[in-house]
Every structure is written in structure tokens, then in C-alpha cells.
Amino acid sequence: MATPLIVSEVSKAFTMHLRGGIRLPVVANVSFSVRAGECAVLGGPSGAGKSSILKMVYGNYGVDQGQIIVDHHGQLVDLATANPRTVLSVRRDTIGYVSQFLRTVPRVSALGVVAEPLVARGTERSEAHARASELLGRLNLPERLWSLPPATFSGGEQQRVNIARGFITDHPVLLLDEPTASLDATNREVVIGLIEEKKLKGVALLGIFHDADVREAVADRIIDVTTFAAGKVAA
């Protein structure tokens, strides 16, 4: 079975130059892989480095040591050393990410925010908007909100916009940072359904879920992040 994501002996520390150069180790020797069609869940208490691992895989955090190998257009790319242009290309076509919080842009509608990743990949705007409407509908976001910028939405509404944005593409790897944290039971079920569909399509999912019910419903495997502890744990 295909393995589109391999993390090998990755280490990360923050050096706080404004605090006299204190070095805060986050994780060390992180090694795991995610196969196509499975959902691997990063487990461990807050501060264990789960989010940091996800951010390194997305290229949002730098990597001090090790390799993050991703199958990008049939070629193996090491994200730990890739140049910015390669990382952007990987993000556009290979690795999707549902962050914990939506970074809103003034004046862009919820529908526009959700459709953007498709438009960026060359999908016709009208078709992208149709797909976005379908997803927002499934996630029960009231239709009167679709044309509004999400800046004023509630936490749960913003999160559903964010989820729709992450799930709209068919990226072969999808990272999920607590996508259900501020959702009610009904919408949690919808997200569980969306994750199941991704698995059936052969997407490799790597996620963080604090909600035990969701975790049990979607996880094929728990990766215990505490085994990657690097001494003192970062905030």
C-alpha cells in the first residue's frame, strides 16, 4: 500500500534569542509514516509537541534535523530542506491542512474562502463555488452567512468554514489540527463522515483530536507523541 508521508528522525527546538538564547526542545527523533487510506492520530497531553509536528509537516515550522518525505506528483520531496517554492507547490497539490483557527481576510466571503484552494488549482470559479456551497450545506452553515466575510462568525461557524476549505480539494495528504474542537454533536458527526470519505478515497490523514469520541471513531492508529519527548517540554 502506498505511503505518501514518511517522517524520519525529526527534531525541533526553539531558541529564544530575546530570552538570553534559552533553547526549548520540543520533540526529538520523531519517526512515523502514514499510509494512503488511513487516519493516524497524534496522541499525548498538551505541550507534547503534537501541533508542532503537524506544522513541520506543513512547512509552517522549520525542522532542525531529520527528514519529512512526501510523495509529490510521484516524486519524493524532503520538506525539511525544500525551498519555499517547492513547499508552496506541495501545499497547493499534495498536502492540505485544516488549522485550528481560521485566518480571515477582510472582505472575502465564506464561500470565497472555501472555494479558494480549488480556484488556485485552476478549477472554474463557478464550479468551485458550487462545490463550496455543497460542503457548507453539509456542515449546516446557514446559507445567509455564505456571502459574508467570516470575521464576525462564531467560533463554531468559523471552524466549519475552515473544515470546508480543507476538505474541498483532493489532496492525497490531509492534516487536521483539532477540526472538531468547537463543534456541536451534529456537526462532529458530519466531520467524522467527511473523514471516512477521505479514507475511502485513499487519502492519508494525520490529525490531532482532543475529543475522545471523534478520535475513537476515526483513528486507525494512535502515534504516542510522548515517546518523542525532548527533555523539557515547550509551552
Added chain:
Amino acid sequence: MTDEPLLRVTALSKYYGSRIGCEDISFDLWPGEVLAIVGESGSGKTTLLNCLSTRLLPTSGTASYRMRDGQWRDLYRMSEAERRFLMRTDWGFVHQNPADGLRMTVSAGANVGERLMAVGDRHYGNIRATAVDWLGRVEIDEARIDDEPRAFSGGMRQRLQIARNLVTGPRLVFMDEPTGGLDVSVQARLLDLLRGLVTDLGLAAIVVTHDLAVARLLSQRMMVMKDGHVVEAGLTDRVLDDPRAPYTQLLVSSILQV
């Protein structure tokens, strides 16, 4: 996606006497890519921008540009006439102060139309129609087409300057603090407009700003400058979320939260 950069900068340095303006700057810029250059006053970011846009000649180093016909040209070996032609067709330059980029005593329509005439358009009806279209795209009411920019607000002037620059379909736009000096609400509107235009037109842009939020919103890549040197460079969100150089950490930690 093309696999060749648009601009190649190698070991560019500019000295003012013995003082460093900027030193040993190298990077490639690709079509459709927005690069933010950030740093505080005196960091050399404007010197670098002026060298790149050939408004200033560097002391050493090279910058090559891929012309529309695919030929690479050394910017500092072109004739003055060639450079000027490049600047008014394939390039744009958005100044912080719109008065530096506009002609304040001719109408808004003429400010936009002038660049078209410079590239050889002579049909008055076409020029005016294009000007109307561009005023609409930068959200200026068509009814203001015959007004002089002197009668415009700061935000409108800046939007007019953008229209004037983009009307010839440039491939590369230089921007020097494009939102500096504007009210916050006006800034947000302008940023959103710029972001949309850059995406829709597939422009490459080099944006000098001291505002990290502007860099985050507009750019994919970022260079942080201090004392004439690049102290950190990379993907914009990586530099802002995981800053590594002491100076970048200082900049990021100095942002006020609202």
C-alpha cells in the same frame, strides 16, 4: 507553471561612500510570486527596491530580467531608453506617496490612459473605455474620471496609482510601503484589492513594508533585512510563525495584539 524565474539577483550591493546601503543580496523571483521585504527604517529595504527597479544603480552585483520574448537581460547594462520602456510597459512602481506616482494636475482618466498611450495605443475611445474599466476595478466611481487626483482622498489616490500601474498588464510590480500613511480601514480595503488583483493577474511583486501584517496578507515569501543585510528569508508564514534570527524574533514579538 513556468520553470524559469522572472528576476535573478546575484550578490547585489550598494554603498553610499563607505556606508552600506545593502550588501550581498541574492534571490530569484518567479512569475506570479509576491516577495515581501521587511525591516525597519534604515534597514536598506528601500535602497534594495530602488536598485532592483533601476532607479538607483548598485555598486556591484547583477540583476537579470527575463523579457517577454524569453531573453535574459542584465538590468544594469541596458540603455536608458530600454530601461524606461521596460518601466512603463512590463513593470509597475507603486510609491508610498501617490503624488510621486501620479500626475496630480491631469484627470484620473488621463493618469490611467497615459500609460496606454506610452505603449502605443492611440484610439481615444479604447483608451477611455480601458480607463473606465480600470477605475471600476480599483473601485473608483466612473463619475470621477474627469476629476484631478488632487481632489481625491489618500485612499482613492493610492487606488488610482495602482490602476495607472496595472493598466499595461505588467509582469512585475514594485511597491514601496503601498499602505503606509493610510487609515486602517482604508488600508484593509486597499490590501484586499491588491491581493485580488495580484492573484487574478498572476503578477509578480516585490513589496517593501515595515508592516508584518501586510507582508502576511500579500506575500508568499519574505526577506527580513537589518543593517543592509538579509538576516532571514523563507516562506512568509514560516518566517512569521517560527522566526529564527534574533532580529526577526524581536520584530515578530513587537507586534501589538488587538
